[in-house]
Each structure stands twice: as structure tokens, then as C-alpha cells.
Amino acid sequence: MSGTFVGMPAFPRAARTAVRDTTLRGNLRHATRTIRGKRAQAVAELADWAELREAGRRIKDHTLRHLDRYLEQVEEAVTAAGGTVHWAADADEANAIVAQLVKETGESEVVKVKSMATQEIGLNEALEAEGIRAYETDLAELIVQLGRDRPSHILVPAIHRNRGEIRDIFAREMGAWGRPAPEGLTDRPAELAEAARLHLREKFLRAKVGISGANFVVAETGTLVVVESEGNGRMCLTLPETLISVVGIEKVVPTWRDLEVFLQTLPRSSTAERMNPYTSMWTGTTDGDGPRAFHLVLLDNGRTDTLADEVGRQALRCIRCSACLNVCPVYERAGGHAYGSVYPGPIGAILSPQLRGTGSEIDASLPYASSLCGACYEVCPVAIDIPEVLVHLRERVVRGGPATRDGNKVVLRPAKGHAAERAAMRAARWAFTRPGALRAGQRLASRTRRFHPRTLPGPGRAWSASRDLPAVPAEPFRDWWQRTRGGKDTDR
Amino acid sequence: MSGRERVLGRVRRALADVPREEVPYEQAVPRGYLREHGGRSVAETVELLAENLADYRALVHRCTDTGLPSLIAGLLRRHGSASVVVPPGLDPGWLAETEVTRVADTADGTPRALDGVDSVVTGCAVAVAETGTIVLDGSPDQGRRRITLVPDHHICVVRVPGQVVASVPQALGRLDPARPLTWISGPSATSDIELDRVEGVHGPRTLEVVLVTVR
Numbered sequence: 001m002s003g004t005f006v007g008m009p010a011f012p013r014a015a016r017t018a019v020r021d022t023t024l025r026g027n028l029r030h031a032t033r034t035i036r037g038k039r040a041q042a043v044a045e046l047a048d049w050a051e052l053r054e055a056g057r058r059i060k061d062h063t064l065r066h067l068d069r070y071l072e073q074v075e076e077a078v079t080a081a082g083g084t085v086h087w088a089a090d091a092d093e094a095n096a097i098v099a100q101l102v103k104e105t106g107e108s109e110v111v112k113v114k115s116m117a118t119q120e121i122g123l124n125e126a127l128e129a130e131g132i133r134a135y136e137t138d139l140a141e142l143i144v145q146l147g148r149d150r151p152s153h154i155l156v157p158a159i160h161r162n163r164g165e166i167r168d169i170f171a172r173e174m175g176a177w178g179r180p181a182p183e184g185l186t187d188r189p190a191e192l193a194e195a196a197r198l199h200l201r202e203k204f205l206r207a208k209v210g211i212s213g214a215n216f217v218v219a220e221t222g223t224l225v226v227v228e229s230e231g232n233g234r235m236c237l238t239l240p241e242t243l244i245s246v247v248g249i250e251k252v253v254p255t256w257r258d259l260e261v262f263l264q265t266l267p268r269s270s271t272a273e274r275m276n277p278y279t280s281m282w283t284g285t286t287d288g289d290g291p292r293a294f295h296l297v298l299l300d301n302g303r304t305d306t307l308a309d310e311v312g313r314q315a316l317r318c319i320r321c322s323a324c325l326n327v328c329p330v331y332e333r334a335g336g337h338a339y340g341s342v343y344p345g346p347i348g349a350i351l352s353p354q355l356r357g358t359g360s361e362i363d364a365s366l367p368y369a370s371s372l373c374g375a376c377y378e379v380c381p382v383a384i385d386i387p388e389v390l391v392h393l394r395e396r397v398v399r400g401g402p403a404t405r406d407g408n409k410v411v412l413r414p415a416k417g418h419a420a421e422r423a424a425m426r427a428a429r430w431a432f433t434r435p436g437a438l439r440a441g442q443r444l445a446s447r448t449r450r451f452h453p454r455t456l457p458g459p460g461r462a463w464s465a466s467r468d469l470p471a472v473p474a475e476p477f478r479d480w481w482q483r484t485r486g487g488k489d490t491d492r
Numbered sequence: 493m494s495g496r497e498r499v500l501g502r503v504r505r506a507l508a509d510v511p512r513e514e515v516p517y518e519q520a521v522p523r524g525y526l527r528e529h530g531g532r533s534v535a536e537t538v539e540l541l542a543e544n545l546a547d548y549r550a551l552v553h554r555c556t557d558t559g560l561p562s563l564i565a566g567l568l569r570r571h572g573s574a575s576v577v578v579p580p581g582l583d584p585g586w587l588a589e590t591e592v593t594r595v596a597d598t599a600d601g602t603p604r605a606l607d608g609v610d611s612v613v614t615g616c617a618v619a620v621a622e623t624g625t626i627v628l629d630g631s632p633d634q635g636r637r638r639i640t641l642v643p644d645h646h647i648c649v650v651r652v653p654g655q656v657v658a659s660v661p662q663a664l665g666r667l668d669p670a671r672p673l674t675w676i677s678g679p680s681a682t683s684d685i686e687l688d689r690v691e692g693v694h695g696p697r698t699l700e701v702v703l704v705t706v707r
Contacts (some may be wrong), residue, residue: 031687043505051525062520065510068503075496081670087495089502139693156684163685188683193693200694205603221669231641231680231695237671238637239603249499254517256669261525261663271683274544275623275660278695279675280637286672288599289636300499302601308506407502 007031008340010365011341012462015334024335027162032326039379040270045263045274057259057383060317062319063219063252065306066362070219070252077222081284083294088246090301090406095126097297098211098244102132107208113226113233114138115213116320117246117299119151120355123211134211135177135203137232139196146173152336152344154322155270160335163187170195178202200232210236210291214247215319216262216295220255223283224296227266229278237280243291248299250307250316262319265381269321302355308404311392315350317382322347324376324386330369339366346376350389357405358397364415367393398422420459442476449474528658529622537621540653542703544624548678549691550699557706560649564613565590567647567700573610577639581632586613586649597635606642612696613647614640617673619656620663621703624678626650626701627663629671637672646696648676652703 008014018024043049049257075085088094102110110127112118112134124134124145136145144151145160147169151157158166167187174181174195179202181195212233216225224245226233237243253259267276285294307313325345326330340362342351349370353363367390376386396403398421400414414422419483431438445452449472451477455464483489493501514520532540542552556564568576568590575593587594595601595609614625615633624649628634640646650656655662667673680695691697 027686035683035687046529048525048529051522055521055523055525058521062515062517065507065514067507068500071500071503079596087499089495089498091580093495137694138684139682143684154685158684159687189688189690190692192685193690195681197693201607204694205607218669223669228683229680230682230693232693234637234641234674235694238641249503256664257661260519260664263660263664271687271689273548273677273689275620275625275675275677277548277677277679277681279673281673281675283670283672286630288632289672290638298499300502304499304502304506307503310509313506404506407498436570 004221010361010363011338011369012365013341014338014340014362015330015369018335018338019333021335022346023162025333027160028332028335030162031159032332035326039269039326039488042268042272042274046268049265051321052261052265053381053383056265056319056381057317059253059258060250060382061314063254064250064313064316067249067252067307070254071249073219073220074217074296074298077219078284078294078296079222081222083222083284083296086295086297088299088301091121094121094246094297094299094301095123097128098123098246099130099132099243101242101295102127102209105209107132108208109133109135109203109207109437110211111135111137111207111236111240112141112201113210113212113228113236114157115211115246116154116342117213117248120213121246121299121301123246125326130390135200137200137203137236138228139193139230142196143169143199144325146170146177150337151342153325154320154345154347155325155341156322157361160337163189163192163402166192170199173302174199204232204235204239207236207240209242209244210240212236212243212245214245215250215266216259217247217252218254218256218259219252221283223281225254225259226280227263228279229271229277231278234280236279237282238290240291242293242295244295244297246297246299248301250318257376258273266319266321267324269319269379269381302357304407305357305404306351306354309354312350312354312389313346314384315354315389318351319382321381323379323381327375327379328370329373329375330371335371339369342365345369346386346390347384349387350384350393353393353397357403358393358412358415363395367391367397439476439478443479445472446474446476466481507597510525526659532658534653537658538656538703540658541619541621541624541650541652541656542620543699545626545678546624548624548681550624550625550678550701552701552703554703554705557704560586560702560704561589563702564647564649566661567702568611569593571645571698573609573645575611576611577606577609577612577635578644579614579633579635579639582613582615582635583633593645597639599636603638603642606638609643611647612639612643615649615651616655618663618666619650620658620660621656621657625663626676627667628674628676629667630673631671637674640674640676641695644696645698645700647700649702649704651706654706
């Protein structure tokens with residue numbers, strides 16, 4: 001994934017810093033609460049939401065279970081419609097393919113539609129290294145790019161910025177990238193949008209190469225779908241002469257008809273709209289309308305490793321709506337940056353450790369970035385059981401075991417730092433299978449309770465730093481039961 | 493080994509647990525969801541389209557086909573337009589009562605030239621009532637995709653009730669995936685500042701939809 005995330009501290013450490021940032025917490029609280037209420041309303045308008053959700057889940061599951069067949073169908077249909085299909089096993093391959101395609105056009109700048117896949121592979125940095133400048137054209141991506149910042153939300157990468165901060169970034173940075181912000185720019189959202197319109201128009205009009213992702217690829221027709229709001233997507237998809245779309249292999253749906261499910265669930269789940277302002281659909285190239293050359297880069301980059309995990313593969317159903325971020329109590333407080341990935345929030349906590357493996361400190365900590373409350377599962381429009389995958393990944397981190405990395409079967413070693421947890425679990429198992437030892441231990445604990453500390457020593461300190469240790473009762477439950485015959489002899 | 497063989501090989505190995513003869517696609521997906529939400533008469537469906545278009549800040553007008561030319565002329569005048577892009581197959585009668593400069597939609601025109609044009613008038617392929625959406629499919633009365641994108645003022649004519657469907661599933665059934673399609677729901681907008689919707693970014697900032705009843 002993107003180089004900007006290399007060396008991220010583990011989630012607990014990053015989150016600790018983030019929760020102390022009161023501006024950040026205020027911005028996130030405001031934005032996530034606004035959208036939560038609106039989403040619930042948009043979903044309630046559809047009496048058949050549960051059926052749509054189930055259909056979405058089944059379409060995605062079926063496609064994933066037969067992905068090889070559908071990918072070949074995509075290749076055939078896109079090629080027949082005048083496009084060229086490329087395959088990339090990892091980020092480096094995808095970046096090299098795109099850089100080469102841009103160089104073949106003779107251009108040194110490209111305009112980009114907001115795309116998670118190109119964020120994930122660090123395409124902008126890779127192009128920069130090849131002397132190609134990539135301009136982000138989505139408003140939030142523009143805020144992130146101008147602010148030399150990192151994205152913190154799937155849908156609204158600049159959600160951690162409030163209008164005042166955005167105004168300052170525009171006023172300070174726009175001049176260095178092109179048309180400066182208008183004099184006397186205020187923090188009114190309409191004025192900020194206008195500043196972006198003026199700044200980017202020049203770039204759209206001269207652009208010769210556009211780069212996008214896609215929300216869906218229809219296997220039977222070879223149609224790509226991009227769902228957006230601002231019109232920057234339409235600009236990048238129709239004005240340039242060459243269009244390059246980098247798309248994760250899990251974005252495929254089998255048929256044209258399948259779009260009727262996702263075009264109803266995606267807008268309502270993400271921006272809480274009945275329909276987003278603009279959706280573009282194109283199949284290969286069209287004579288005299290739009291790009292003359294179209295390239296589709298199919299990206300693996302850890303997706304097949306995820307697919308190999310029978311529990312974890314459901315994460316690939318994700319349609320990137322970000323509803324799970326907006327309802328997550330952990331995300332609302334810690335913010336997106338703490339997740340150390342372009343995929344933050346609950347979906348990021350199960351996607352990043354599967355796409356990247358659990359080798360790094362941050363990835364091994366992500367399955368723990370949750371209270372397992374399950375709100376994410378409830379709102380997910382494709383019913384990804386995020387808590388189930390989180391627990392599954394925790395087990396993988398602690399116990400190690402078989403996994404797939406870069407297409408190869410590997411056996412992971414148990415992670416360091418969980419020795420105390422493992423020892424405690426072993427001790428519990430030993431005691432719970434020996435009633436005599438358990439009884440003796442419980443009585444000892446009750447009699448010594450005056451001397452118990454309020455916090456745990458050693459490795460347990462982290463656990464009791466934010467919790468009280470449960471108080472041990474004066475008498476073990478089983479002793480009380482025997483003495484009072486289950487409370488019947490209350491006078492004894 | 494090519495990238496293609498490597499990726500497909502990995503996919504196949506990853507799916508080693510999936511039985512070859514699994515439930516086929518037709519039976520794998522339950523389609524228990526509704527074809528449309530609520531039962532409405534044709535007139536009520538058109539009414540809902542008007543409501544939902546307006547809810548997302550499109551300006552909605554109604555007229556009969558005889559009143560269309562004067563309505564369009566009035567809309568262009570009120571917007572202060574001096575020029576209008578005309579798709580090749582647009583009914584010439586629609587612009588019969590306006591004097592503004594016509595700009596043809598041609599393959600060799602540049603985006604920059606389009607940027608200097610004030611308005612565009614098009615028909616549409618289908619309109620979706622439940623979502624307040626109009627869909628363009630590049631037919632001769634709608635022209636190339638860019639002409640409804642670069643000018644700041646889009647007047648879109650919807651023939652009612654013939655071009656109106658209730659729902660997204662019904663709309664997809666009417667559309668041809670081989671054509672370049674643009675689904676438009678209100679003027680360009682963004683939710684990128686504090687997750688609040690603001691109208692007016694890169695696409696046309698004014699979207700006027702004319703619901704014309706054919707007599």
C-alpha cells in the first residue's frame with residue numbers, strides 16, 4: 001500500500017494521540033452524526049431494504065466464488081468493446097503499467113477521479129517518481145493533496161478537516177498548484193466549492209489522460225460504473241483522449257441487472273441520497289464521444305490472499321460506501337489516520353490486515369481496533385459480518401497458523417506480545433477442568449480480597465489502565481449456593 | 493508467467509474449497525426485492541419525479557409540446573444565455589422561438605470551446621421517479637457526453653409519461669449498456685465539506701428539467 005503509511009505506530013498508540021485532539025474529535029463527531037441520521041432516513045424509505053441487502057450479499061458472494069470465470073468474461077467483453085485489459089498482481093506492477101501507458105501518450109500530467117484502488121497502490125507517488133504529475137480532482141482529495149495530508153475516510157477523505165481549515169489550505173496552497181484561490185475566500189462551503197471549481201477547470205480542459213477506479217464492472221457487458229457527486233468524475237472520464245481505470249478484481253458483478261441492487265443501496269448507504277448526482281457508465285470506447293483509448297488494469301494486490309480465507313473473504317464484498325465508518329464508536333473518536341491505511345474504520349480493520357498481511361505492528365493491531373459492538377454489521381449494505389472477521393483475525397494474530405501471502409501458502413507464527421494472554425487462557429483452561437483447584441483458588445481469592453490491587457501489574461497494566469478490576473465477592477458463588485441451598489435458607 | 497496467468501492462478505488456488513458444480517447464478521441470487529416502491533398511477537409517478545427532482549434542487553417546469561418552444565426561449569433568456577449547444581438530432585422546433593447563437597455538437601470541437609458556451613438543451617433516454625434521476629444515453633437528441641457537462645446551464649426535456657419509469661430496476665431494463673450512459677440527479681453537488689450537501693461544483697450548476705406532455 002501507499003508509502004505514506006509505512007512505519008505507522010500500532011493502532012492503540014496512534015489512537016491515543018488522536019483522541020486528545022479536540023478539534024479532530026469535534027469535526028468527526030459533527031460529520032458522522034449528521035450523516036448517521038440522514039442515512040437511517042434514506043434507508044427507511046425503501047420497504048425492501050432487507051431484501052436488497054440480501055441480494056447484494058448473494059450477488060457478491062456468487063461472483064467471488066467464481067471469480068476466475070467472471071474475470072475472463074470481463075476481459076473478453078471489454079476487449080470486444082474496444083478496450084485493453086491489463087493484469088497486475090501487486091501495487092508495483094499496477095503502477096508500472098499505468099506509468100508506461102501515460103508515457104506512451106507523451107503526456108506528463110494526468111487528472112484523477114477519486115479512487116480507493118489508486119490510493120491503495122500509491123499511484124500518485126509512483127507517477128511522481130516517473131516525472132508525471134497527478135492532479136486529484138475530487139474536492140476532498142484535493143484538500144488532502146493540497147494539505148500534504150493523508151486521507152482519513154473512504155468517502156470523504158478530508159472529513160477530519162472543518163471548513164475553516166479547508167479555507168486556510170485553499171488560500172495558502174492553491175497558487176502553487178495552479179489557479180490561486182479567490183481573494184477574500186471565506187469558509188462558506190458554497191464558496192469553497194466554487195474555489196475548487198475555478199482551480200480545477202483549467203486542468204480538466206487541457207487534460208489528455210484521465211485515471212479512475214470503478215465502483216462496478218459488469219462481466220456480461222464489459223461496462224464500468226463510476227458513482228460520484230461533483231462532476232469531476234464525468235470530466236475525467238469523458239474529456240481526455242486516454243482513460244486508464246485501475247480496478248480491484250473484487251469489483252466485478254455478473255450481469256447488467258445486478259446494478260439494480262447496488263444503485264439503490266450504495267447512494268443511500270454512503271451519502272444518504274436517493275441517488276448521487278452523477279453516475280457514469282461506459283463500455284469500451286465510443287466513436288466520437290469520450291476517450292479514444294481505454295485501458296482497464298485489473299488489480300490483485302492481496303485480494304486473492306483474502307479470497308483464500310474462507311471466513312475473511314467476505315470482506316471482498318465491500319462496495320466502499322463507508323456506512324460502517326460513520327456508525328463506529330471507535331472511528332468517531334480515533335479518526336481515520338490511526339488505522340494506518342487508506343481503508344480506515346471497521347472495514348479497514350478487516351481489509352488492511354488481509355490485503356497486507358499481519359506482519360507489521362499496525363496490521364497486527366487493527367483486528368483489535370474495535371469494541372465488537374456490531375453496529376458496522378447492521379448498517380453494511382452487503383451484510384459483511386465485520387465482528388466475525390475481526391475475531392477470526394485476532395485468533396490468527398495470537399495463534400498464528402496457515403494463511404496465504406502473495407499467492408503462497410504460509411504458516412504464520414504466533415505474534416509476540418500476547419504471551420500473557422496465552423498464559424492466562426491456559427491457566428483458565430487448567431482451572432476450569434479441575435473443580436477442586438477452582439474451588440480452592442476462589443476461596444483463596446475471597447479471603448485475600450482486602451489485599452487485591454486496583455490495577456494489574458506488568459503486561460496487564462494496559463488492560464486495567466481504563467477499567468476497574470472486578471471486585472471479588474466475600475464468598476464464592478458455589479459456597480453461597482451450598483450454604484443457603486440456592487437462597488432458600490435465607491436466614492443461614 | 494504473465495500477470496494474467498499469475499492473477500488467475502491465484503484466484504483458482506484461493507477457491508480450492510468451492511465445489512465445481514455450485515448453484516448457478518440464476519438460482520444463487522434471491523430477487524425478493526420490489527420492482528417499484530408503492531403502487532402509483534401514471535400521473536402520480538410523474539408527480540413523484542417532479543417532487544424528487546426539485547428536492548435535489550433541479551428546477552422543474554411543465555408544458556405541452558405546443559408550449560415547449562416558448563418555454564425554452566424563456567428559460568434561456570432568464571439565464572442570460574447568449575449561446576446554446578444543440579445536439580445533432582434535437583427537434584429544431586424546440587429552439588424555434590429563441591434567437592441565441594446555436595453551437596453545433598461536433599467531434600472536432602474542443603472542451604475549451606464548449607467552456608465558452610452558456611447553455612445546452614437536450615432530450616433524455618429515461619427518467620426515474622423514485623430517485624429524481626434523468627438518464628442520457630448519447631442518442632442524437634442528447635449528443636456527446638461532454639456537451640451536458642461543460643456548459644453551466646442544462647435544460648433537459650423529458651416526454652411524460654412515456655419516458656418516465658418508477659424505479660431504478662425499471663430504468664436499467666430500458667437502457668442499452670453498449671451506449672455511454674450518464675445518470676443525473678440534480679445539479680452537481682458535493683458532501684465533502686463536513687458531510688453536508690452543497691450544490692454547484694464541476695458539472696452544470698443549474699439543471700432545468702422540462703416535463704413536456706405530448707398532445
